[in-house]
Amino acid sequence: MKNKPHYAVESVDHALRLATLLQQEGPLGVSEAAEHLRVSRSTAHRLLAMLVYRDFAEQDADRRYRAGPVLSPADATTAPVSALRRAALPHMRALVADLQETANLVILAGNHARFVVTVECDQVLRVGDRSGRTLPAHLASGGKTLLAALPRDQLAEHLPPDDMARLRRELSLVRKRGFAINDQLTETGLTAVGVAIPWPAATPTAALSIAMPSVRFSRDLLPTWVSALSETAAAIAADLL
Template sequence: MRSVDHALQLAVLLQVEGPFGVGEAAERLGVAPSTAHRLLAMLVYRDFAIQTRDRRYAAGPVLSLGASSQSRTALLRSVAMPHLAALVERVRESANLVILAGDHVRFIGSVECAQALRVGNREGMVFPAHLASGGKVLLADLPPERLDALYSEAKWAGRLDQRPSLAALRRELRTVRERGFAINAGRTESGVTAVGRPVRGEDGRALAALSVSLPTVRFSRDRLPELTSALAMAVRDVEEEMRGGGAHLPGRR
């Protein structure tokens, strides 16, 4: 099962971040280079990856994410990760970077805190956007017609029992817009609470979200000002670096 998990993590990394070498893959997974090489060779065999002329690996035909989206996501992650680590130092809880992928959010960056009881690394995972804190702040920024399309009955055919009430979702997202942050109290994972804020591009549109995840036993409303303030600082730092550090990042399509 661990090998399967590692292979899936590599597939996600190839899809959302673009090409990397065996050494980089081994470092990200925490495995030996020989193990990373075997996993990548299997992904190549099954067309999930291809090997480039410089002996790096890139997404193959099965992973059909556009190159511009890869570079945008990789750039966003590279800018945000140091600020995620600083956020973790500030609040002593785990932190994440998420992007919207249809009606789900994908975790493209995650930093664990050092506490014995903690929320683990979520990188590569996906959760329903309307349940996750980061997903809610991203949905709250969508034009009404796009939100309606995402949650139309036709789009959710075959899983209508999982489809949220659009009227209730609109009300919740209105509150999220007013507050500037969202809370997920055990709706994606039992015993886990998360708080999220949007990261905005130069055009003012939300292109990603930062979130802090912690065991529910350590969360209280008294901690909310601390968490939202720390998130606001991290978001500000990411946005400033993207604007002023030469890391131009286009707005979300």
């Protein structure tokens, strides 16, 4: 028998109950969520917004909320996440100190790019922590570099069928250049540049990216960013040996 802990945090309890409702009972509106939890509509809305931010929920076109990717069975990944995190963090911190933009470590999990760890920069206007979130791999900069590194006969398993030809051409260009750009494809006002981390004796399953407000993105600075990313990715790979 489980007893409610004496130190229970009510807002956490509400969020967990709400996530369970979405997973087990299907889509909910704000009023329905408020009724289930016996809280105000404004509180329910804030809870749902946080669940959406962390990918526990998604909002449909009709403004109802449903279970998000985190509440679905996890896609398999071959990346040793804890070893990657340990190897990458010191190098990511140095990269952020140098470039003054937020850095992300990303792995390929099925058709998604999963953010393993974020190191935020100190600028007032900056991209925040994306740890734990997932994005379609063919849209995220790091995801694109990992898809481009896959054997061509495996790509069809990871790309949406309705845009296959265009995406194959784009990934071919990413393969030649060695980097990828996400220019506001996943979030308005956000631009990211990514490179694959050279995987020891195997196809890369992790990537490194920097993300910035689009107003700071400059094609003139792209060579500098790609060079710094590539050097950092190589240093991470060396520490994984």
